[in-house]
Amino acid sequence: MMQSYVIVARKNPTKPTEAPKYYALARSGRTASVKEVCRRISERSSYSKGELEGAIGEFLLEMYNVLQEGNIVQLGDLGNFRMSIINGTATETEKEFKSSCIKKCKVLFYPGSDLRKLCKTMDYGLYRTGEKTDEGEDPGDGGGEAPDPTL
Incomplete structure (x- = not known):
């Protein structure tokens, strides 16, 4: 299988006067x-579809x-x-810390060996505007993960 990508220009927010650099962005x-x-x-x-x-x-x-x-x-x-x-609020001492100092929680996912192997063996192909998916539709934006421009 192949992961499609597009090329995007990203400016470094810490150096706004510098020219943008180009990165690959995954295309779903x-x-x-x-x-x-x-x-x-x-x-x-x-297994039946309903059972699954x-x-x-x-x-x-x-x-x-x-x-x-x-x-x-x-x-x-x-x-x-x-x-x-x-955490939303830090405190000077442990005694001052209350659960109200916690801003929110989030769910983290850590890939296991199968997904890490998939990432190591993935092939990549440049997405060309107007390409069609299996369903015959242009996939649209599809999302993806932007690289950290400060790295």
Whole structure:
């Protein structure tokens, strides 16, 4: 498989007078829904689409519960999910710190060996405007991850 990318110009926000530098930005083709993934699995296995959708729904609910308890969800070689805290206010002493000093939390994902291997072996191809996906549609913006221009 090949990861498409586009080339984007990014200015360094700490050096706004410098000329922009060019970076690759991942280009997603389309989104595969849970229903589509379940249909694809059911076509090559003995599980029905409904059984798979039910199992995934229950799994996601339990994953939510495990994270809510402050635990890590490990998905084998796929990776781990865990909670992280973003502090809004620092205090001078430990005694002054209250839970109200915490701004919010977020879920972190750490890829496992399968995804790390995928990233090491991925081929890349420049996306050309007007290319069509498997569905015959232009994928649009598709998102992606911008590089850190300060590096």
